Amino acid sequence: MINIIFCKNPVSLRDTFFSGQSFRWKKHSDNDSVFVSVMHDTPVVFMQRDSGILRIDSPRETIDGTGVTEWVKNYLSLDIDNSMLFDHDFRNRYPEIMQLVDDFEGLKLLRQDPFETAVTFMCAQGIGMPLIRRQVALLCERFGRPFIVETEGMRHVLYSFPSPDRLAGVPAEALRLCTNNNCRRAVNIRRMAGAVADGKLDFRRLAASGMQIELIREELCRFDGIGPKIADCIALFGLGRFDAFPIDTHVRQYLAGWFGLHRAEMTLTEKNYLRLQGEVRSILKPELAGYAGHLLFHCWRRKVKGLLTA
DNA sequence: TGCCAGGTGTACT
DNA sequence: AGTACACATGGC
Incomplete structure (x- = not known):
């Protein structure tokens, strides 16, 4: 299933993914214009013909219940002109x-999955990007689902981001191996994941229009390991709150x-x-x-x- | 070697 | 209300 998207404004996948958004995309070989990942249990390949044309390769016609094209437009925030x-x-x-x-005209801010965003930034306290990237990769490899992604004759083994109930069920001692050996961080992530799995933390409600940013921060900061900065990161990257x-x-x-x-x-x-x-x-x-x-x-x-x- | 890296929680004055 | 420190490890 191949979709072509003509972008009104330039898009630079390289700048976007380089900037740490998202930590989930991998470069295909040494090619700067092809990226692969698994999004919502769907393998996806992005190919950039030029800054105004994107080709999206996906085995399914929908991602997260929406059409691939619509999902990509929203994910890449193509509605925002830099x-x-x-x-x-x-x-x-x-x-x-x-x-x-x-x-950086083509640098986009991605509308990412809120749970994935929350876990990622909970792993990002006072350490460098390479270490954050490693933690996210380990979490996916150990607790996500594997997928084979084939493109242009190359095979990649990629992993989905683990679901909330999966992470909630992992003992802290096992989880800390993926969180830079930080036990407190593992416990915090486990608790937050459990709240999401139980419905006590409902990102869809927080993402509803009309929510005040102060209220979002307040609800997120109730969890250990989430302070003002990480709460704002979740709002910005995971809830589409560009304010x-x-x-x-x-x-x-x-x-x-x-x-x-x-x-x-x-x-x-x-x-x-x-x-x-x-x-x-x-x-x-x-x-x-x-x-x-x-x-x-x-x-x-x-x-x-x-x-x-x- | 020492400081910095997409911070937060706790224990002090 | 403000400050100091632990948490943990890799890169430069």
Whole structure:
């Protein structure tokens, strides 16, 4: 089953997946334009003909109950045009930043699965991207379902992301082998997964339109291992809340370095974190602050820090 | 060697 | 309300 999508605006799979969105896609051989994964128990191959044409190869006609084409459009947030992220004011005030950001016209922020997003960012506390990527890969290999993905004469063995009830049933001692040997993290993930499996944590309800971002954060932060930053990451990447603005160590750096926000250099207590978000809302469009922030995040890492490891 | 990496919870003043 | 520290390990 092959679908061709003509994109109105440029899309760069390489930049998008490099930026850590998602941790679940693998490069096909050394080809930068072909990526493979298993999404919602469906093997999927992305091929990029050019920045405006995507070919999607999937053995099934639907992913997650929706048509493949519709799913991809939503997943890649093709409804968001990167040129609308920064207003006239911002462009005038920070022309040198815009010059850097314009190179990432095709970088997309993915609308990912909320449970997968939650687990992934619970694995992302104070450690580097390679270690996060390894944890996610181990979780999938040990507790996901295997799939063979064949494309262009190559075979990949890929794994689905484990379901909530599967992870909830894994003893913490076994789970910690996948969570960087961190026992507390394993326990926290297990508990959160159990709540999702029991319906006590309902991501669909949190994703409903009209939910206040403060309420989403409050519900997520009830779980050990989820603080304001991770809650905002779940909202941004997993619930499609592009107004959510997670502040991590990289974001702090560019808020200080590019925008001169002194508060970004202070210790981030919860109060300080919220205040800093308030200051950001006066610089970036509030309804797309998180999306714009993701571009700045990627840009800062790539162009200023020179980081090449995703 | 020492510091930094997509933080959070707890135990102190 | 603010600060210090443990958690764990790899990369540079």
